[in-house]
Amino acid sequence: MNSFTFTRARTIADALRSARGDVKFLAGGTTLVDLMKLDVERPAGIIDLNALPLAEVRRTPDGGLHIGALARNSDVAHHPDVVRDYPLLSQALLSGASVQLRNMASTGGNLLQRTRCVYFRDAAMACNKRSPGSGCAAIGGFNRNLAILGTSAHCIATNPSDQNVALTALEATVHVTGSNGERSVPIGDFYLLPGQTPERETILEPGDLVTSVTLPPPAPGAGSTYVKLRDRASFEFALASAAVVVTIKGGVMQRARVAMGGIATKPWRNLDVEAALEGQPATRERFADAAQILLSDAKPQSRNGFKVELAKRCLVHALSVATAVT
Amino acid sequence: MKIAVTVNGERYERDVEPRTLLAYFLREDLGLTGTHVGCDSSSCGCCVVAMDGDRAVKSCTMFAVQADGHEITTVEGLEQGGKLHPLQQAFWDQHGLQCGYCTPGMLMTSYVLLKHQPAPNEAEIREAIAGNLCRCTGYQNIVKAIQQASTELAAEPAAAAVGS
Ligand SMILES: Cc1cc2nc3c(=O)[nH]c(=O)nc-3n(C[C@H](O)[C@H](O)[C@H](O)COP(=O)(O)OP(=O)(O)OC[C@H]3O[C@@H](n4cnc5c(N)ncnc54)[C@H](O)[C@@H]3O)c2cc1C
Ligand code: SF4
Ligand code: FES
Ligand code: FES
Numbered sequence: 001m002n003s004f005t006f007t008r009a010r011t012i013a014d015a016l017r018s019a020r021g022d023v024k025f026l027a028g029g030t031t032l033v034d035l036m037k038l039d040v041e042r043p044a045g046i047i048d049l050n051a052l053p054l055a056e057v058r059r060t061p062d063g064g065l066h067i068g069a070l071a072r073n074s075d076v077a078h079h080p081d082v083v084r085d086y087p088l089l090s091q092a093l094l095s096g097a098s099v100q101l102r103n104m105a106s107t108g109g110n111l112l113q114r115t116r117c118v119y120f121r122d123a124a125m126a127c128n129k130r131s132p133g134s135g136c137a138a139i140g141g142f143n144r145n146l147a148i149l150g151t152s153a154h155c156i157a158t159n160p161s162d163q164n165v166a167l168t169a170l171e172a173t174v175h176v177t178g179s180n181g182e183r184s185v186p187i188g189d190f191y192l193l194p195g196q197t198p199e200r201e202t203i204l205e206p207g208d209l210v211t212s213v214t215l216p217p218p219a220p221g222a223g224s225t226y227v228k229l230r231d232r233a234s235f236e237f238a239l240a241s242a243a244v245v246v247t248i249k250g251g252v253m254q255r256a257r258v259a260m261g262g263i264a265t266k267p268w269r270n271l272d273v274e275a276a277l278e279g280q281p282a283t284r285e286r287f288a289d290a291a292q293i294l295l296s297d298a299k300p301q302s303r304n305g306f307k308v309e310l311a312k313r314c315l316v317h318a319l320s321v322a323t324a325v326t
Numbered sequence: 327m328k329i330a331v332t333v334n335g336e337r338y339e340r341d342v343e344p345r346t347l348l349a350y351f352l353r354e355d356l357g358l359t360g361t362h363v364g365c366d367s368s369s370c371g372c373c374v375v376a377m378d379g380d381r382a383v384k385s386c387t388m389f390a391v392q393a394d395g396h397e398i399t400t401v402e403g404l405e406q407g408g409k410l411h412p413l414q415q416a417f418w419d420q421h422g423l424q425c426g427y428c429t430p431g432m433l434m435t436s437y438v439l440l441k442h443q444p445a446p447n448e449a450e451i452r453e454a455i456a457g458n459l460c461r462c463t464g465y466q467n468i469v470k471a472i473q474q475a476s477t478e479l480a481a482e483p484a485a486a487a488v489g490s
Contacts, residue, residue, distance in 0.1 A: 001345045004345060034368050099382060099453075100382045
């Protein structure tokens with residue numbers, strides 16, 4: 001690992017002031033430290049965020065929830081308000097990584113975790129995301145775990161997070177502060193498609209600090225779940241996952257929120273899928289119709305064609321669980 | 327960079343390079359080689375230590391400077407006064423190890439597990455050690471060992487707390 005300077009930020013202002021030049025913020029380190037060991041990240045300076053007062057989880061005046069950027073994944077997953085009102089977020093977090101990693105990993109770090117594309121993590125390989133213009137070794141290479149939606153000719157990497165899928169279905173807002181002041185961004189606008197610039201993954205500008213995520217009040221009477229499909233039952237990233245929140249009245253779906261993980265270059269929400277569910281009876285046939293729409297413009301790569309059917313089944317199953325349809 | 331870390335109840339002040347990982351600080355600077363390094367990439371779990379008594383963390387995923395001001399318990403801190411910790415004894419009794427490479431991480435992960443959940447069921451034990459890979463035992467006897475220790479600690483709760 002290259003050597004670097006280490007600065008402990010005492011205040012948010014301190015963190016923003018230090019965030020000039022080739023530096024990286026350090027939260028739990030479970031993404032960053034590994035990438036530094038692999039020489040994928042070689043920052044000249046590290047700004048440690050862990051002394052900042054950003055770990056709080058509390059109700060907001062409107063009945064929603066504020067989750068500080070430094071709140072640990074394990075603490076959020078076990079927080080009584082999350083377990084009661086946003087159980088799919090708890091399920092998503094607990095399905096990710098392992099207990100030791102969740103103890104370190106933070107809400108903000110998880111939002112910004114990097115792809116698990118093997119070529120991104122190997123500094124010797126061509127990768128437009130790591131080294132813009134170098135090519136993409138995953139196209140035609142080992143792409144079993146990569147995306148079928150939202151890809152470009154320059155990058156097909158997945159956003160590997162579970163948390164971010166649940167936050168997308170919950171319509172979270174990401175709060176950011178930076179040299180241009182504070183702003184709040186709906187999570188649906190936070191992530192960018194790879195397009196021609198896969199190195200840019202979010203709307204964050206250099207030096208921007210994520211301070212918190214907020215959730216709107218829980219949808220009254222909604223059923224929800226997070227379903228994660230993977231190669232083994234624990235400690236593995238999703239091949240396909242679905243986060244759904246559905247409100248039913250008299251057997252008819254009034255409101256549906258659907259986000260998918262493991263299959264797309266960003267946490268994936270398609271409003272047509274939700275529109276195809278709303279106003280319809282909660283039956284497997286209608287779920288299958290929605291799944292068909294979700295995958296209609298899927299672009300399978302050489303080794304991940306199986307994900308088309310897997311993602312459909314994942315969504316149908318999640319909707320069945322959330323609406324208690326067997 | 328100057329740091330002060332309490333390891334197994336003893337305070338150490340050292341000057342470290344920021345890039346020193348906690349696992350290597352423990353092994354090389356402090357000579358506590360009980361903490362193993364396997365994958366060096368946050369996957370295998372044989373580097374697990376307890377931070378502030380109640381959090382299992384992977385010491386290959388942390389810089390030593392992040393442990394500044396914290397208390398770390400390593401596998402060396404389990405045995406007290408020449409007597410193995412009930413978890414260590416249980417791993418011995420149940421053949422919970424073969425080559426022993428994963429054992430320090432298994433012990434520290436289950437040490438923290440039993441603090442939070444003194445009577446975990448088998449599924450909870452398996453979930454807790456999901457981040458600890460063992461190439462030898464097939465996990466069966468590791469689960470049995472954690473169950474034995476859980477029973478023994480319930481009978482003798484004072485033995486649970488060490489190192490701090
Ligand atoms: C073996 C292994 C298995 C895993 N399995 C899963 C899994 O199954 N599912 C899953 O979802 N995840 C999984 N993960 C990923 C894990 O969830 C992430 O590494 C973690 O959430 C990142 O959070 P962190 O706080 O450790 O981030 P860090 O590593 O500290 O930071 C990540 C990035 O975000 C930036 N950053 C951090 N905080 C802020 C902030 N507040 N503002 C601005 N920038 C910031 C950092 O500069 C860095 O670039 C796994 C990781 C490992 C190592
Ligand atoms: S898919 Fe993206 S991350 Fe993977 S090699 Fe191609 S450009 Fe890099
Ligand atoms: S050496 Fe730390 S997890 Fe493998
Ligand atoms: S005993 Fe050999 S790896 Fe577990």
